[in-house]
Amino acid sequence: MSRLLEVRGLQTAFPSATGETRIVDDVSFNLDSGEVLALVGESGSGKSMTALSILRLVPKPGRVIAGEIKLEGRDLLDFSVSEMRRVRGGRIAMIFQEPMTCLNPVVAVGAQVMEAIGLHDQIGQVDARARTRELFAEVGIPDPEARLDAYPHELSGGLKQRVMIAMALSTRPEILIADEPTTALDVTVQAQILALLSDLQRDRGTAILLITHDLGIVNELADRVAVMYAGRLVEVAPRQELLSNPLHPYTRGLLRSIPALSPPGVRLPEIPGVVPSPDHWPNGCRFSTRCGERFEPCAEIFPEETAPTSDRRVWCHAVDASSRDPEGEAL
Amino acid sequence: MSTEVPPLLRLQDLQTWYPIREGLMRRTTGWVQAATDVSFDIAPGQTLALVGESGCGKTTVGRSILRLESPQKGVVLFEGQDLLELSAESMRAARRRIQIIFQDPMASLDPRMRIRDQIAEGMKSFGIGVDENDRRARVAELMERVQLDPATMDRYPHEFSGGQRQRICIVRALAVEPRLIVCDESVSALDVSIQAQILNLLRDLQDDLGLSYLFITHDLSVVRYLADDVAVMYLGKIVEQGPTQRIFEAPAHPYTKALLAAIPSIDPMQRGGAPPVMGDVPSPSDPPSGCHFHTRCSVVMDRCSREVPPLFPVTGTNGTKGEQGRSRCFLAEESESRSLG
Numbered sequence: 013m014s015r016l017l018e019v020r021g022l023q024t025a026f027p028s029a030t031g032e033t034r035i036v037d038d039v040s041f042n043l044d045s046g047e048v049l050a051l052v053g054e055s056g057s058g059k060s061m062t063a064l065s066i067l068r069l070v071p072k073p074g075r076v077i078a079g080e081i082k083l084e085g086r087d088l089l090d091f092s093v094s095e096m097r098r099v100r101g102g103r104i105a106m107i108f109q110e111p112m113t114c115l116n117p118v119v120a121v122g123a124q125v126m127e128a129i130g131l132h133d134q135i136g137q138v139d140a141r142a143r144t145r146e147l148f149a150e151v152g153i154p155d156p157e158a159r160l161d162a163y164p165h166e167l168s169g170g171l172k173q174r175v176m177i178a179m180a181l182s183t184r185p186e187i188l189i190a191d192e193p194t195t196a197l198d199v200t201v202q203a204q205i206l207a208l209l210s211d212l213q214r215d216r217g218t219a220i221l222l223i224t225h226d227l228g229i230v231n232e233l234a235d236r237v238a239v240m241y242a243g244r245l246v247e248v249a250p251r252q253e254l255l256s257n258p259l260h261p262y263t264r265g266l267l268r269s270i271p272a273l274s275p276p277g278v279r280l281p282e283i284p285g286v287v288p289s290p291d292h293w294p295n296g297c298r299f300s301t302r303c304g305e306r307f308e309p310c311a312e313i314f315p316e317e318t319a320p321t322s323d324r325r326v327w328c329h330a331v332d333a334s335s336r337d338p339e340g341e342a343l
Numbered sequence: 344m345s346t347e348v349p350p351l352l353r354l355q356d357l358q359t360w361y362p363i364r365e366g367l368m369r370r371t372t373g374w375v376q377a378a379t380d381v382s383f384d385i386a387p388g389q390t391l392a393l394v395g396e397s398g399c400g401k402t403t404v405g406r407s408i409l410r411l412e413s414p415q416k417g418v419v420l421f422e423g424q425d426l427l428e429l430s431a432e433s434m435r436a437a438r439r440r441i442q443i444i445f446q447d448p449m450a451s452l453d454p455r456m457r458i459r460d461q462i463a464e465g466m467k468s469f470g471i472g473v474d475e476n477d478r479r480a481r482v483a484e485l486m487e488r489v490q491l492d493p494a495t496m497d498r499y500p501h502e503f504s505g506g507q508r509q510r511i512c513i514v515r516a517l518a519v520e521p522r523l524i525v526c527d528e529s530v531s532a533l534d535v536s537i538q539a540q541i542l543n544l545l546r547d548l549q550d551d552l553g554l555s556y557l558f559i560t561h562d563l564s565v566v567r568y569l570a571d572d573v574a575v576m577y578l579g580k581i582v583e584q585g586p587t588q589r590i591f592e593a594p595a596h597p598y599t600k601a602l603l604a605a606i607p608s609i610d611p612m613q614r615g616g617a618p619p620v621m622g623d624v625p626s627p628s629d630p631p632s633g634c635h636f637h638t639r640c641s642v643v644m645d646r647c648s649r650e651v652p653p654l655f656p657v658t659g660t661n662g663t664k665g666e667q668g669r670s671r672c673f674l675a676e677e678s679e680s681r682s683l684g
């Protein structure tokens with residue numbers, strides 16, 4: 013697998029009363045071709061802002077204040093506006109939680125996908141329609157010919173999300189960023205969409221940056237997992253290692269508090285307290301206000317990155333510092 | 344569920360359909376069959392989970408119990424009275440005994456009102472507490488009970504986090520001393536770490552106060568932790584009901600099986616597998632003939648599109664005596680006749 017995307021030291025900030033609040037802080041990760049990297053965390057942890065930063069779509073007055081976002085070696089932050097527009101409609105595509113907000117309610121869905129194809133490739137109407145029909149079939153839309161002329165409100169939530177995926181695939185992206193793609197869907201339809209994404213990754217080799225708060229979805233789809241808490245990465249690991257042997261106290265707490273795992277009748281283990289708001293983030297470890305394993309340095313000193321094994325990274329004072337990888341190269 | 348104790352709530356054949364009105368004359372051209380023939384019991388101190396996918400009619404049932412919708416048919420027996428027969432005034436009194444908590448706490452709180460006044464409002468209208476000071480003390484006591492700092496009672500909703508707002512809604516419901524709380528997707532919008540806190544709180548309150556819950560959710564994974572019994576809805580009808588453990592360990596109805604199979608597992612050794620059902624939920628204004636689930640059922644038989652299955656009793660597996668709930672599927676009829684013959 014070759015390295016497609018390299019995010020280094022990403023910082024994204026919004027103006028605040030005290031200057032600027034870094035809602036994404038020093039985030040680094042790689043995405044290789046054909047892999048699924050899950051970005052996990054609770055609401056407000058900075059997952060969507062990380063994705064929007066990559067696409068340079070951070071809503072104003074927020075902005076990326078530091079870092080590099082390299083797409084096969086070239087920093088997207090140096091791209092011109094028109095180059096960036098070509099990247100967004102081409103090599104990197106994105107789908108969102110609520111498909112309705114991205115579809116024009118008064119244009120037939122087929123025409124919307126044809127337009128996306130037309131913007132990118134110079135092809136005729138007839139070809140664009142044929143290509144759209146193929147895409148609809150590929151993403152499992154029943155009776156694709158008839159659905160080309162349907163309006164968004166005539167489609168169920170699951171079908172609308174399939175249309176969004178067809179639109180995202182229309183320009184054959186190498187990277188698909190999927191931000192909570194099934195959160196608005198029923199669980200039986202969610203299972204269908206997850207299977208579809210898994211097929212796409214296998215058949216087309218599309219790399220997927222999957223944003224979710226659901227560790228079950230991580231398990232279904234991801235190769236590797238990056239856990240975020242309060243704007244920072246706390247742990248990066250292969251799926252199986254993360255789920256069977258989580259190292260960071262936050263990851264462990266998250267896994268334990270999932271009700272499905274608790275035997276009936278036993279009290280659910282809670283993570284006490286709440287995620288602090290961005291202007292109240294501690295100087296040291298951001299999880300230190302809720303961590304049961306907190307000790308001397310935690311509240312004041314931010315833990316450095318440690319690499320307990322060659323394919324894992326974790327930011328926690330309690331994880332043996334001797335295992336720190338001297339190279340410090342992000343995985 | 345053996346009902347030696349009379350149930351706190353008994354629903355019998357509840358039907359709530361919404362008219363579809365069209366044209367200038369707003370004539371009724373059809374019906375959204377949101378809830379049909381819904382029956383269940385909730386015993387004092389017990390929790391019934393009502394589960395199913397969006398649009399299947401869960402909220403309609405919850406709101407019909409409180410008469411926030413107008414059922415066409417059925418009986419809602421609460422503490423021995425049929426709520427559907429009550430005068431508006433008696434119904435108002437009954438509402439003190441049944442409270443409802445919604446999914447989005449922000450939408451159910453008044454943004455311009457201090458939370459203390461919102462909590463005390465219901466107490467005041469039902470004549471609880473002798474004066475303002477008395478009610479204030481009670482608000483403080485309740486806030487402490489749900490781990491909210493009473494010093495924050497003069498603040499406004501936007502000054503609290505999502506989880507704290509849901510605690511405020513719980514306090515407001517508790518303030519009027521209900522026997523039954525309808526929780527409509529009350530933890531669905533919360534992050535998993537906060538969800539665990541609220542689920543624990545709901546259970547502690549039940550243990551301390553003997554409350555009953557009708558726990559409405561689309562998320563089966565939270566059900567096992569909280570519910571004594573489960574009722575599964577599909578397109579307006581209960582398709583399976585029974586004790587929680589039996590539903591999870593030996594689901595009888597193909598739809599229940601599919602719902603359980605669709606929950607993504609977090610066991611790292613287990614993943615993949617084909618989606619358990621294809622397609623979307625059909626429209627409740629024109630449900631499929633026969634068994635409503637026959638268009639998506641993986642074990643559909645000839646008769647399923649022609650005949651309407653009633654609820655068949657489900658007998659326990661591994662020798663458990665007695666009825667273990669019901670299933671609206673012809674397969675349950677066959678296993679029933681096998682076990683009889």
Ligand SMILES: Nc1ncnc2c1ncn2[C@@H]1O[C@H](COP(=O)(O)OP(=O)(O)OP(=O)(O)O)[C@@H](O)[C@H]1O
Pocket residue numbers: 165166167168169170197198397398623624625626
């Ligand atoms: N205005 C309409 N005209 C024609 N068909 C429609 C219309 N609205 C909905 N449909 C069709 O009716 C069916 C049910 O749609 P509905 O939006 O109720 O789905 P749903 O099951 O509620 O899905 P979800 O909740 O996931 O959006 C779908 O097949 C849909 O395509």
Ligand SMILES: Nc1ncnc2c1ncn2[C@@H]1O[C@H](COP(=O)(O)OP(=O)(O)O)[C@@H](O)[C@H]1O
Pocket residue numbers: 361362375376377395396397398399400401402403404627
């Ligand atoms: N006020 C209403 N008027 C018309 N249809 C409604 C109304 N409220 C709900 N419905 C419809 O009734 C069905 C059941 O709704 P609801 O009980 O809200 O489902 P759930 O809570 O399970 O998602 C849905 O198809 C919904 O669109």
Ligand code: SF4
Pocket residue numbers: 260261262297298299300301303304305306307310311315327328329330331
């Ligand atoms: S650094 Fe300290 S406070 Fe942070 S997670 Fe590790 S032990 Fe807990």
Ligand code: SF4
Pocket residue numbers: 596597598634635636637638640641642643644647652671672673674
């Ligand atoms: S009655 Fe028939 S279609 Fe319905 S659930 Fe049973 S087997 Fe499936």
Ligand SMILES: [Mg+2]
Pocket residue numbers: 059060191192
């Ligand atoms: Mg988000």
Ligand SMILES: [Mg+2]
Pocket residue numbers: 398401402
């Ligand atoms: Mg609902």
